[in-house]
Amino acid sequence: MNSVKTLDLYLFDIKNGFRENKIKIVIACVMFLFFANVTVKQCMLCQVEVGFWIYWTNILGGMPEYIKTETSTFELPVSWFLFYAYLYFLIGFYPITDLYNNGSHSLILSESRNKWMLSKFFWIVTMILFYFIIFTICLMINVFFIGEKDIALSQIITFYGLSPCIHSTEIIINYLVLPIITTIAMAVLQFVISIIWNAIYGYMLSVIILVVSVYWMKPFLIGNYLIVLRSGMFATNGMISYMGFVFDMGIIIFMMILGCLLFRKKDILKIREKI
Amino acid sequence: MEIVIQHLTKTINKVTVLEDVNMKLCSGHIYGFQGENGSGKTMLLRAISGLLCATSGKIVIDGQVLGKDISFPPNLGIMLENPAFIDSYTGYDNLKLLASIRRKNPDIKQVLEQVGLAANDKRKYRKYSLGMKQRLGIACAIMENPDLLILDEPFNALDQTGQDKLAEILLKKKEEGCLILLTAHDKDVLERLSDELFLVSKGRFERKAKECLENASSNQ
Numbered sequence: 001m002n003s004v005k006t007l008d009l010y011l012f013d014i015k016n017g018f019r020e021n022k023i024k025i026v027i028a029c030v031m032f033l034f035f036a037n038v039t040v041k042q043c044m045l046c047q048v049e050v051g052f053w054i055y056w057t058n059i060l061g062g063m064p065e066y067i068k069t070e071t072s073t074f075e076l077p078v079s080w081f082l083f084y085a086y087l088y089f090l091i092g093f094y095p096i097t098d099l100y101n102n103g104s105h106s107l108i109l110s111e112s113r114n115k116w117m118l119s120k121f122f123w124i125v126t127m128i129l130f131y132f133i134i135f136t137i138c139l140m141i142n143v144f145f146i147g148e149k150d151i152a153l154s155q156i157i158t159f160y161g162l163s164p165c166i167h168s169t170e171i172i173i174n175y176l177v178l179p180i181i182t183t184i185a186m187a188v189l190q191f192v193i194s195i196i197w198n199a200i201y202g203y204m205l206s207v208i209i210l211v212v213s214v215y216w217m218k219p220f221l222i223g224n225y226l227i228v229l230r231s232g233m234f235a236t237n238g239m240i241s242y243m244g245f246v247f248d249m250g251i252i253i254f255m256m257i258l259g260c261l262l263f264r265k266k267d268i269l270k271i272r273e274k275i
Numbered sequence: 276m277e278i279v280i281q282h283l284t285k286t287i288n289k290v291t292v293l294e295d296v297n298m299k300l301c302s303g304h305i306y307g308f309q310g311e312n313g314s315g316k317t318m319l320l321r322a323i324s325g326l327l328c329a330t331s332g333k334i335v336i337d338g339q340v341l342g343k344d345i346s347f348p349p350n351l352g353i354m355l356e357n358p359a360f361i362d363s364y365t366g367y368d369n370l371k372l373l374a375s376i377r378r379k380n381p382d383i384k385q386v387l388e389q390v391g392l393a394a395n396d397k398r399k400y401r402k403y404s405l406g407m408k409q410r411l412g413i414a415c416a417i418m419e420n421p422d423l424l425i426l427d428e429p430f431n432a433l434d435q436t437g438q439d440k441l442a443e444i445l446l447k448k449k450e451e452g453c454l455i456l457l458t459a460h461d462k463d464v465l466e467r468l469s470d471e472l473f474l475v476s477k478g479r480f481e482r483k484a485k486e487c488l489e490n491a492s493s494n495q
Contacts, residue, residue, distance in 0.1 A: 012376050019361070101359060104326060105415065108353055109376040113346045264342070267287070268326040 009110050009119035016106075017094045017123050024090045028131065031086065032138035035059050035079045040147040051150030052143050054159050056175065059083070059139070062227030064235060065217040076214055077227075083135070084226060087183065088206040091127045092190055095120045096199040104268055114260050117195075121256060124187045132180060166233055170241075174231040178244050182225040185248040185255075192259035196266065219243050222251065276302045276422045276454050278323065278348075282332035285318060285478075292318040294478040296332070302422070305445060305455040307465040309483075310475030316458045317356060319480070320425050323456065324353050336423075352421030354429060358412025362401040366392055366411045369400060370418055381418040390414045391440050405432040413441060417448065424448060424455045430464055442468060 018025070039058045043050050062080040066072070098106055098120075110116040143149060153168045186206055194202035213223025217230055217239075224230055225244035232238040278300040285293040292315050300306055308316040321327040323334060325347035334341040336348050360369040370383045384394035390410040403411065409432045416424060424445075430438050445455055445468055459465045466472060472483040 008376055008378055012372065015372060015375075016361070019363070104355075105360075105373050106376060108324065108326075108347055108351060109373060111345075111347050111349065264346070265328050267328055268321075 006115050006118050006122075009106065009115055010122045012106060013094075013098070013119050013123040014126065016098065017127065020094050020097060021090055021127075025134070028086060028090065029134055029138060031082065032135045033142070035083075036139040036142035037146075039079075040142045043148075044146070049148060050159060051148045051152065051155045052139065053151070053153060053156050053171075053175070055139060055143065055147060057156070057160075057228060060135075060179070061229045063214065064229050065237075066215055074215060076211065080227070081210060081214070084183070084210055084223075085207055087128065087131050088187065088190055088203055090131065091124050091187055092194060092203045092206070093199050094123070095191060096194055099195065099268065107268065113263050117256070117260050117263055120191065121188065124191060125184055128180060128183050128187060132176070160234065162233060170233060173241055174228055174233050178231075178241050178248075179226050179228070181248045182222050182244060185222060185251040188252050188255045188259075192255045192262075195259065196262045220247065222247050276337055276348075278423075278454065279335045280323070280332070281335070283319075283322060283329050283334060284331045285322060285327060286330045292478050293322065293329075296478075296480050298473070298480065298482075300454055300456070302454045303449060303452045304470040305449050305457060305468050307469030307472040308456070308458045308475055308480075309462060309465050309472060310458075314475040315478040315480075316475050317427050318478070319475075320353075320355060320427050320456060320458070323423075324348065324351060324355070324425055326355075348423050350419070350422040351425065352416035352419065352423070353425045354412040354416040355425070355427045358408050358415070360400045360408075360411060360415075363399055365397060365399060366403070366407070366414070367394060367396070369411065370415055373415060374418065377419060379419050381420070383414075383418060386414045386418045387411075389417075389440075389444060391437055406434060406437060409433055410437060413444070417444065420451075420453075422453060424453050426456070427458050428460065429457070430459050430461055438464070 036055065036059065039055050043055065043058070059079045060083060061077070063077045066074055068074075107113070107116050110119070143151075153171050156162065156171055157164060157166055186209060190202040190206045192202075193205055209221065209223045210226075213221040214227070217224055219239065222244070224239050225241075225248070227239075228234070230239050232240055280296050280298045280300075283293055283296040284291065296319060308319065310316050318327060322329060323341075325341055325345075328342050333343075336345065339345045341348065360366075361372070364372065366387060367383055370386070374381055374383065387394045390413050392407060392410050392414065400408070400411070409429065413426070413429055416426060429441055433441060442464070445457070449455060457465065457468065473480045474483055
């Protein structure tokens with residue numbers, strides 16, 4: 001018998017998932033171009049000599065720890081919040097659409113519930129990487145045409161007055177690797193809640209984690225690992241990156257195992273019966 | 276293929292939708308299920324297709340327990356209630372995309388023509404009439420020459436030509452050794468096509484006497 005390979009299922013998800021989300025992806029590009037354009041122009045107006053990574057920090061850096069005082073007001077870092085909230089909106093609904101709206105065809109053809117889950121996991125990872133890539137491209141377009149074309153990582157150390165001992169690997173980990181892995185961990189959490197419970201609840205949980213993480217700087221609130229300005233590189237009592245990896249990997253592995261176990265016993269009824 | 280259903284019971288929200296179902300189904304036969312709306316026909320088909328998990332009892336397919344040894348029956352073709360496809364794709368593109376999962380390269384054009392759809396029709400699925408959607412659902416179910424074919428109300432929305440074509444397809448598939456499970460509102464069609472007929476009421480399944488079926492066939 002010709003057994004279905006997870007790779008074939010993954011390729012199906014790539015084709016189908018991109019088709020399903022093409023309008024959302026276009027909106028994401030417009031949003032990135034807008035943020036990048038505003039950031040680059042603001043820096044130009046301030047007449048500060050900056051470069052690619054400073055623009056990046058302005059958009060995705062988030063905010064330092066919020067300390068509640070009598071005079072302080074809590075404000076979400078808008079571009080950071082929209083970037084991640086929109087990402088979870090982008091990836092949160094395709095698995096459910098595929099499971100219920102399109103007649104459960106791919107699930108039955110997959111011949112295995114675990115393969116279906118695994119394929120969706122790889123699709124989520126691909127979409128997250130793709131999202132970061134299109135953000136980078138949109139920012140680069142703005143930098144190339146109107147901004148400072150400096151892309152050296154050392155600009156971060158100079159501009160923010162960080163310790164010169166900081167190695168470029170540490171910068172890459174805090175700017176790219178940790179946020180991407182944390183994004184995947186939160187996306188897996190959202191995915192499992194979506195298929196077992198409800199897609200709206202899954203998305204709401206992601207947004208709540210983002211908001212609560214901005215308010216409280218705690219190691220177990222994993223949204224903090226998405227905030228570059230709270231990393232150990234920027235703050236002496238900042239987030240420890242290896243703890244972030246441990247939390248993230250723990251969540252990914254635990255949620256995938258839990259998801260597979262619960263999904264094995266899940267009744268697939270019609271979407272109208274489901275919601 | 277042999278499917279053995281042993282003491283299958285399913286309860287959803289404290290309502291028993293399948294109650295102690297026992298039956299043995301073999302290749303090369305058409306099994307019909309007749310009953311009122313909500314009697315449990317679709318629930319049984321969902322359970323056999325692996326979409327519904329049993330509260331108690333089991334379904335054994337060729338010696339493998341469904342939901343334990345296997346998630347879904349191997350080489351299954353299925354159409355449950357209203358077929359659902361991608362709105363912005365043509366019928367051909369929808370089937371091509373789904374066929375890419377198993378890489379069996381079925382002759383999609385031939386399958387579409389077999390159910391009475393034009394293979395080169397450029398209309399999107401959302402522009403299809405109810406009957407065309409139904410035909411596409413049937414085409415999807417049969418395109419990979421399944422060993423087990425599950426069709427829930429496949430005659431709905433089909434005109435007389437469509438119904439005749441479908442009956443012809445089902446009899447041909449049966450001759451090829453396919454195990455076919457079928458529900459229909461039209462009692463005559465079901466009696467004419469089925470080798471064995473089950474009457475369904477409140478989740479209970481009762482085998483209809485074979486003589487009744489033979490009488491029904493000879494009267495046609």
